[in-house]
Amino acid sequence: MTRIVVIGECMVEMAPVDGGLYRMGFAGDTFNMAWHLRYLLGPAHSVDYLSAVGDDSTSQAMLDFIQLQGVGIAHIRQISGASPGLYLIRQENGDRAFNYWRETSAARQLADDPAALARALQEADLVCLSGITLAILSPTARETLWSAIAASGAQVAFDPNIRPKLWSSQEDCRAVLTDAAMRSDVILPSFDDDAALFGDATPQATVARYTRLGAGEVVVKDAARPALYSSSKGTLGVAAKRLARPVVDATGAGDAFNAAWLAARLEGAAPKEALITAHKHAARVLQVPGALLVVKRRASLAKSTPKA
Numbered sequence: 001m002t003r004i005v006v007i008g009e010c011m012v013e014m015a016p017v018d019g020g021l022y023r024m025g026f027a028g029d030t031f032n033m034a035w036h037l038r039y040l041l042g043p044a045h046s047v048d049y050l051s052a053v054g055d056d057s058t059s060q061a062m063l064d065f066i067q068l069q070g071v072g073i074a075h076i077r078q079i080s081g082a083s084p085g086l087y088l089i090r091q092e093n094g095d096r097a098f099n100y101w102r103e104t105s106a107a108r109q110l111a112d113d114p115a116a117l118a119r120a121l122q123e124a125d126l127v128c129l130s131g132i133t134l135a136i137l138s139p140t141a142r143e144t145l146w147s148a149i150a151a152s153g154a155q156v157a158f159d160p161n162i163r164p165k166l167w168s169s170q171e172d173c174r175a176v177l178t179d180a181a182m183r184s185d186v187i188l189p190s191f192d193d194d195a196a197l198f199g200d201a202t203p204q205a206t207v208a209r210y211t212r213l214g215a216g217e218v219v220v221k222d223a224a225r226p227a228l229y230s231s232s233k234g235t236l237g238v239a240a241k242r243l244a245r246p247v248v249d250a251t252g253a254g255d256a257f258n259a260a261w262l263a264a265r266l267e268g269a270a271p272k273e274a275l276i277t278a279h280k281h282a283a284r285v286l287q288v289p290g291a292l293l294v295v296k297r298r299a300s301l302a303k304s305t306p307k308a
Contacts, residue, residue, distance in 0.1 A: 040281070159258055188219050
């Protein structure tokens with residue numbers, strides 16, 4: 001069995017519905033990735049989420065939701081007196097905009113217990129995390145997390161997922177993400193974000209920068225343009241097919257792409273096939289509201305869900 005551990009923050013989502021009301025849900029970049037990995041992979045692969053939540057009723061509802069999706073919750077710490085972060089989606093001139101309340105999120109404490117981290121990462125084969133995971137942690141907590149990951153011996157998949165407002169400065173963001181890239185095996189950047197922060201002129205420049213830092217595989221997402229893959233064996237680009245219907249919601253499409261790419265590779269797909277699969281899966285997410293697909297939960301997932 002392949003053991004996958006995804007590390008980050010799941011948040012309370014308040015999404016607008018008719019009549020000026022809001023519907024509560026749960027989402028976040030790394031949780032979205034964990035959800036899609038679990039959806040795409042069979043029971044020969046386990047998917048655990050490593051995070052921290054509070055001990056309030058909303059945190060319990062979040063844990064119940066995550067477990068219902070077939071994602072393991074045994075390594076989500078519950079912290080007394082804490083609560084999860086929250087974001088609210090609003091419409092502005094036809095586009096979605098977001099307000100966040102995450103300064104006191106329990107997930108900021110996900111790396112505060114080194115012994116718990118070591119247990120969570122024991123026998124992990126693949127660890128997935130993002131720039132947002134690192135942005136919400138203190139410098140000390142980041143080092144604690146990286147030490148635990150290194151001790152586990154797991155492969156690391158990293159999406160820089162650059163969110164400037166989470167960082168104290170561009171310099172700090174560049175330094176932390178560059179350090180993370182040097183510790184990672186697979187890097188899954190988005191070209192527009194990396195171009196803005198690092199000054200990359202082309203996706204090829206993004207690939208070259210991460211390759212110099214030691215990445216074994218780099219997959220550059222570039223919106224509707226071809227995704228670019230590179231490794232020591234060569235470089236190739238694969239374009240997404242034109243969507244049959246208009247985009248409904250781009251939320252989480254990149255997370256879905258990442259998960260589909262990783263799932264395909266874990267199941268033996270060649271890079272080109274994995275890119276095609278990732279584009280197809282991201283396209284499905286683009287054509288539904290929200291970051292997750294509305295699907296019937298597979299019976300096999302229920303059987304493989306670890307208990308807390």
